[in-house]
Amino acid sequence: MTTPQALSGVRVLDLSRVLAGPWATQTLADLGAEVIKIERPGVGDDTRAWGPPFTTKTDGTRGDSAYFLCANRGKKSVELDIASPEGAETIRKLAATCDVVVENFKVGGLKKYGLDYASLSATHPRLVYCSITGFGQSGPRASQAGYDYMIQAMGGLMSVTGQPDGAPGAEPMKVGVAVVDLATGLYASNAILAALLHARATGQGQHVDIALFDVQAAMLANQATNYFVSGKAPTRMGNAHPNLVPYQPFPCSDGMVVIAVGNDAQFHTLCGVLQVGALAGDARFVTNAGRIENRAEVVAAISAITGGWTMGGLMARLEAAGVPCGPVNTIDQVFDEPQAKHRGLEIELARDDLSAPTRSVASPIRLSETPVRYDSAPPALGADTEAVLAGLGSQRSD
Structure with missing residues (x-):
């Protein structure tokens, strides 16, 4: 008998794309949640085309990008046109069967489809609804889009990353991976879990408001408190540490x-x-x-x-x-490290339409009683549309 996972029985409707939202929902999927990823018909998540490199299908044609593979394992892909009345109605029906909705549309962008928190929670009060945006649901920039690179700049990270003034190559520098998106995904998944606990205890869901800008400010950590205590803004120091030597x-x-x-x-x-x-x-x-x-x-x-x-x-x-x-x-040396091999940091997941298994990095979450399980590779576009929509006949009621 297979041991239930920590989030077995939790159903997530994923209306997000690119990285921050998918990173959050992949974490939930790793922990056992059923994640239904809604994608644009014929196109899918933007990152399916963010390459090269791309995978190769069994017929020799181009598959999905490596970028898409990093954040979408364990999910079910459903093609639906959210902008059509029929598509929006189907998503509303799906939301009624779910515990969690995750979206990263512009503030207010889903209201016209009846897919905003107020509309969905009116008939589904236990719903945990997580909105991920550049600047949050309020404030002078709330209506503006936010992307990792610009938030690294605006949120101060680039001001403390890179060679110091006067050194060769001195300029503000972004980090080599989209750390704001990744941290936002982790904050979002933490907040969702907290809201789920509250919903189970009280029967009341809530709106989770996560902003990339807020997350980047929080990520300044000791650099922010260095400023608060000293009154001086930290500067770029190359590879040196502001508070420790050597x-x-x-x-x-x-x-x-x-x-x-x-x-x-x-x-x-x-x-x-x-x-x-x-x-x-x-x-x-x-x-x-x-x-x-x-x-x-x-x-x-x-x-x-x-x-x-x-x-x-x-x-x-x-x-x-x-x-x-x-x-x-x-990066190749990372996965050759004996420690990485011992911890199983590289995993392979097969997909029928691809010529080789997808390789990705294992979740760092290790639970003694409800371990992470990898049940499926990142899905082919629309692979689960028929199966998921066929199950809409049995909706839950609160």
Whole structure:
């Protein structure tokens, strides 16, 4: 007998596309929810065409993009024209059978179809309805679209990412993945779970309002509180850390190793490994605050020594001594790491119309009693339309 998953029995209607919403609903699917993804007929989610690279179908034609595959496993794809009266009515019927609706249309964009929170909750009061937008449901920018890149800029992330002024290549820099979308998806899934618990306890659903801009502000974390406490806006520091030294990549003869010293005892141990006792005994460097004040001298002294080591040799000595460190890996090297193999971070899911299984990254969620399960690959466009719509005869009532 298969063990039920944490969200077994939860049904989610996914009206979102691109990344933030699909990332949230993929997390719910991994945890056992049934996720019904509504897609435009003949086109589908925008990201199906965001390539190359693309998969290859069994007949040799182009399949879905790798981008689409990253955020849509475990879902059922239903083709419906939301703008047609028939399509909107079908979605309303589907919503009546669901616990959760997730959408990322512009504020008010679904009202004309009768698919906004007020319309759906009027007949389905237990419904948890999550809206994901650039700027939220209120405020002077509420009506404007928001995209990850512009929010990284507007929300301050790019102001603290990149080489410092005066260094080669100095300019504000975006992060290499769409971190605002991804964090927004995670905040959304957390909020949805909290709202589901409330609905089960009280019978009352609610509207969950998640904004990319709000999420990016929250993600500033210590950089925001550094500003609140000091009154000074943090600036770009390259790979250096604003609150810790040494905490950055250091050169080796065959690459770079990040050394992450989190306290004064670890710094003393690091100096022992590198055989620079004078550095550990220097009054300027004994405390982290002193090392921050004298950052350039500390980093230069350590770099001069690590440059004569190989990455493997340095990491072996540091790990044995308990000093946190790690290689600067390329993405292919990540999945070759013994730790990644042990944890099963790469998964494969087959789909009948594709010439090879889809490869993707496993969920990092590990539950001892209700483990994540991967039941299906990201779906072909419209693969489940007939089966899902055939089941509309038995609607739930609240």
